Amino acid sequence: MIYTITLNPALDRILTVESIEYHNPNRVDGDERYAGGKGIDVSKALTRLGVGNKALGFAGGFTGLELEGCLFNLGVNCEFVRISAETRTNVYIHETARNRQISFNLRGPLIQSFELMEMIDVIKGLKDAEYIILSGSIPAGVNPIIYEKIVEIAKAKGAKVVLDSDDEPFKAGLRAKPHIIKPNIHELERLMARQLKDIDAIVDAAVGVYERGVGVVLVSMGARGVLLVTKDERWIAHPPRVTVVNTIGAGDSAVAGFVHGLAMGESYKEAVMRAAATGTAATLINDVSITQESVDAILAQVKVRRAT
Numbered sequence: 001m002i003y004t005i006t007l008n009p010a011l012d013r014i015l016t017v018e019s020i021e022y023h024n025p026n027r028v029d030g031d032e033r034y035a036g037g038k039g040i041d042v043s044k045a046l047t048r049l050g051v052g053n054k055a056l057g058f059a060g061g062f063t064g065l066e067l068e069g070c071l072f073n074l075g076v077n078c079e080f081v082r083i084s085a086e087t088r089t090n091v092y093i094h095e096t097a098r099n100r101q102i103s104f105n106l107r108g109p110l111i112q113s114f115e116l117m118e119m120i121d122v123i124k125g126l127k128d129a130e131y132i133i134l135s136g137s138i139p140a141g142v143n144p145i146i147y148e149k150i151v152e153i154a155k156a157k158g159a160k161v162v163l164d165s166d167d168e169p170f171k172a173g174l175r176a177k178p179h180i181i182k183p184n185i186h187e188l189e190r191l192m193a194r195q196l197k198d199i200d201a202i203v204d205a206a207v208g209v210y211e212r213g214v215g216v217v218l219v220s221m222g223a224r225g226v227l228l229v230t231k232d233e234r235w236i237a238h239p240p241r242v243t244v245v246n247t248i249g250a251g252d253s254a255v256a257g258f259v260h261g262l263a264m265g266e267s268y269k270e271a272v273m274r275a276a277a278t279g280t281a282a283t284l285i286n287d288v289s290i291t292q293e294s295v296d297a298i299l300a301q302v303k304v305r306r307a308t
Contacts, residue, residue, distance in 0.1 A: 002046060002131045002259060003159075004039035005123070005150065006057035008108040008139040010090045011067050012036030012248065019097040029096075035070035036090060038135035038164060041249035045256035045278065047076045048290050051263065054079060056122060058139065060109055061086030081118045085109030088139075092248060101247065108139035116142060123150060129159035131259050134178075135252065138169050147173035155179075164255055166190065177213040182255050184220045202227060203234065203307045218258060218272065220251040220279060226258075227307060228272040234308070235269050237276035240301040244283045253290060254279030273302045 016030030035044070043055035055076055059068055060083035067087055071078050088106040095101070126132070132154040138144060147169045154161045161178040163170070166187045174181070174191075188205050189196050196202045206217040206229040219227040225238040257278025261271030277299035281290040 001126075001128045002051065002053040002133065002263070003126055003129055004043045004046075004053060004055050004133045004135065006037040006039030006055065006136055007111075007119070007142065007146070008088070008137045009035070009037030009040050009057045009059065009067060010088045010106070010108070011063050011070075012090050012092065014092045014094060014246075014248075016094045016096060018095070020093070020095050020102075030094075033066070033070070035067045035074070035076075036248070038252050039133055040067075040071070040076075041252035042133050042135060042256045042259075043076050043078070044071075044074060045249070045253040045282065045290055046260065047074060049256065049260055049278075049292055049295070051256075051260050053077065056080070056119070058083045058109070058111060058115065058119065059087050060084060063087040063089055079122065081115060081122060083109060083111060083115045085111070094246070099244070108137065111139050111141040113141075116146070120149070120153070123153055126157065126159075129154065129157050130263070131162060132157075132159045133162040133164070133255060133259065134173065135162075135164040135255070137165065144168040144172040148176045151176035151178050162255060162259060164251070174209075174212060174214070179214070180216040180218060180258075181209065181214050182218040182220065182251065182258070183209075184251055185222070188219055199224070199227075199236070199307070203229070207234075216268070218254070218275065220254050220275075226254055226272055226276040226279065228268055229307070230268055233268050234306060235272050235304050236307045237273045238303045238305070239276045239280040239298060242280055242284060242298075245285055247283055250279045250282045253282035257295065269304060273304050274299060276302050 046053045055078040059080035064087035091104040162180040163173045163178040164182040217229040254275040258275035261274040281294045
């Protein structure tokens, strides 16, 4: 079984405007709401691809109920620990005239200590966990060391752990040596405390993280593709050029594609190609509404080369 854990989920609200006018009213042409959060986006992508999984996280208030309802309607299997505070709402403004997007991400609700321990008990009780995917930020009231603790619990259960986070939670999770990590370029720069100006620098940084005891380093690089570094393999999978509609959840869909490939028995080379195809497919539509057909069509155009 594949489990995703999202400690700081959100209801994502996407407002579409033709152009942003400062100091003047802006007419909203579209207003869409989706269940969001990095792990939840992974679960949505896996579900759309027909891969069995279960999404875990915190949910509170009417916003939390709406988030759960959105997932229910998508057929996503989920289990949330109810909290006393309200689940956050993130706002994204898509400006169509310039095809650009502005994101406003709230920090998240305050998690009480007893609510946190309820989540720990849920994780300890997971059955037949093959992959546990730990993604995103942590909410207020939670020490970043929680990621180190969850990675340790998951590894003790015999699960392969995938970590996708940033800043202090990411660093804490790395101390427990997860099997797979998936930073983007900016997250990798913050981890290494230096700019990564070209592919060679990105590869060197990924190798440096691998040498800390991580089994697989997967780096999403936007239009430049996805980099894979393991003990014996280094690949860059290049997706075809597409007209990007939305970037929300693209990296999470790449994680879903990679784990999907590994779960099917694909090699690392094949799985990183699937990651690039799945992440690219997610940029073609709002929300993570990919299909196996759209992934297969892009996968046939993905090119892969060795990273030196």
